[in-house]
Amino acid sequence: MHITINPTTADTWIVPLVQTDTLAAALEEIAAETGLSAERLQQDFKGDAKEALPLYMPDGQKTYLLGLGKSPETMDWLKTFREFFFRNKAKLPATISIDLTGFGSDVVEAVVLGVRAGGYDLRLYQTDKGDAPVFYSEAGTLGIRVDESAESTTKTAVDRAEAIAQTRHEMLDLMNAPANYKNPQTLADWALASGRKHGYAVTVFDKAAIEQHRMHALLSVNKGSDLPPAFIIMEYKPAGVDNARKVGLVGKGITFDTGGISIKPSASMHLMKSDMGGAAAVLGTVEAAAKLKLPVHLIGIIPTTENMVDGSAMKPGDVIGSYIGKTIEVIDTDAEGRLILADGIGYMVRNFQPDVLIDLATLTGSVIGTFGYHAAGMFTQNDALAAELAQAADRTGERVWRLPLWDVYKEDIKSDVADLRNYSGKPFAGAISAAKFLEVFTEGHTAWAHLDIAGTAFSDNEFGAQKNASGYGIRLLIDWLEGITG
Numbered sequence: 001m002h003i004t005i006n007p008t009t010a011d012t013w014i015v016p017l018v019q020t021d022t023l024a025a026a027l028e029e030i031a032a033e034t035g036l037s038a039e040r041l042q043q044d045f046k047g048d049a050k051e052a053l054p055l056y057m058p059d060g061q062k063t064y065l066l067g068l069g070k071s072p073e074t075m076d077w078l079k080t081f082r083e084f085f086f087r088n089k090a091k092l093p094a095t096i097s098i099d100l101t102g103f104g105s106d107v108v109e110a111v112v113l114g115v116r117a118g119g120y121d122l123r124l125y126q127t128d129k130g131d132a133p134v135f136y137s138e139a140g141t142l143g144i145r146v147d148e149s150a151e152s153t154t155k156t157a158v159d160r161a162e163a164i165a166q167t168r169h170e171m172l173d174l175m176n177a178p179a180n181y182k183n184p185q186t187l188a189d190w191a192l193a194s195g196r197k198h199g200y201a202v203t204v205f206d207k208a209a210i211e212q213h214r215m216h217a218l219l220s221v222n223k224g225s226d227l228p229p230a231f232i233i234m235e236y237k238p239a240g241v242d243n244a245r246k247v248g249l250v251g252k253g254i255t256f257d258t259g260g261i262s263i264k265p266s267a268s269m270h271l272m273k274s275d276m277g278g279a280a281a282v283l284g285t286v287e288a289a290a291k292l293k294l295p296v297h298l299i300g301i302i303p304t305t306e307n308m309v310d311g312s313a314m315k316p317g318d319v320i321g322s323y324i325g326k327t328i329e330v331i332d333t334d335a336e337g338r339l340i341l342a343d344g345i346g347y348m349v350r351n352f353q354p355d356v357l358i359d360l361a362t363l364t365g366s367v368i369g370t371f372g373y374h375a376a377g378m379f380t381q382n383d384a385l386a387a388e389l390a391q392a393a394d395r396t397g398e399r400v401w402r403l404p405l406w407d408v409y410k411e412d413i414k415s416d417v418a419d420l421r422n423y424s425g426k427p428f429a430g431a432i433s434a435a436k437f438l439e440v441f442t443e444g445h446t447a448w449a450h451l452d453i454a455g456t457a458f459s460d461n462e463f464g465a466q467k468n469a470s471g472y473g474i475r476l477l478i479d480w481l482e483g484i485t486g
Helices: 023-034 038-044 074-088 105-118 148-176 184-198 207-212 216-222 269-274 277-292 337-352 365-371 383-396 407-413 430-441 474-485
Strands: 002-005 012-017 052-056 062-067 095-099 141-145 201-205 230-236 246-251 253-257 297-307 356-361 376-380 400-402 448-452
Touching: 002 148, 012 023, 012 074, 023 038, 023 052, 023 062, 062 074, 074 105, 074 383, 105 141, 105 148, 148 184, 148 269, 148 277, 148 474, 184 201, 184 230, 184 253, 184 277, 184 297, 207 216, 207 230, 216 297, 216 337, 230 277, 230 337, 246 277, 246 337, 246 474, 253 269, 253 337, 277 297, 277 356, 277 474, 297 337, 337 356, 337 430, 365 376, 365 430, 376 383, 376 430, 383 400, 383 448, 383 474, 407 430, 430 448
Parallel strands: 002 141, 012 062, 012 095, 095 141, 246 297, 246 356, 253 297, 356 448, 376 400
Antiparallel strands: 052 062, 201 230, 230 297, 376 448
């Protein structure tokens, strides 16, 4: 599918309408063009969110009126167009144009992302999928009509959306892939291929190198798996930019999580292929930043392994080491994500000294109990960083909400036999105690934030009957990166 700006013709037009005081007048104008009764049209179409009304023009051309509801935000535009195109893609013609005159470049970007997302196919391994819808084939064309004065900014918005959309699509495929199709080496291979294609450096430590670097926490989680771990380091440096701000991102890459000896209930264990949502956010952000040539020095680190069960698996009560030398009492082997992040964060701090450090992880059920599936938990001691991330979240609709990191919660990670323990054992404040655990391995970094994305990385949506990948984090981080470098 190709995109053109201000096309002259189209098989079908889509006219988005917001519930404002001008809606009645807009419908009167459309009624005049179609020869319909304005009163009947106003009765049949209210502009409610995701409401769609097909109309046929006198010349036979088809036009859809698409409602956005009242005061739609960026994510509302994206989701409305995503759902419309997903639901209708089998019957859409090859050429479709959307009338976005009067709307800004932020709407254009959200619409293009929504249209692209509407073509996502979750049926990754089905054998009878048939041909792709014509609109999403090479023959398809999407036209965007805007004011002539906005053509330049529209092109920039389209190019940005296209860069992000393709990367997000690949991250959805990675996250939705089952564990027999996705393992630590799969993530490493993806990063290596992306680095070669988009011009950034990628280094992958194999198990021997991980042992040499004494990443004992990562190795301990890996002990129950037949597959070796990997430690992925991606580094993008902008060309011709002196003293670029250095940002470190660390993502949890558990490609399947049984819970280990502290085994999970079977009912939802099949969804634990999603436990590399933090890794997907980091992989996608580094690639998108390189494609967009952002003026930031970006380092992404992903410690990755399975968390499995066998006779060699890490046991509750074990005391293990870590990259920075801290000893950890393992209370719960299902609190494994914070263990591999400990080595990733420690390596990042000691070897790259980033100006800003952010980790992302599908870390705790506790954060889902707090926010459901609508926001990620944000933890940071840095008020300015918290404000920046919150503003980026508001702009993109990938929500975050700040939770405390008070030192009173240190008691939850105090151990009698080691430097700290990985789980409090208490049925409350689990997301906070996990964040306090990770804070130890930042070694006092003054601009660190932890994002617990357990409730946002996998979601219910129109793509399938079960929860599947959302792509959360990439748009949030790209927006934030552009904000701190613009």
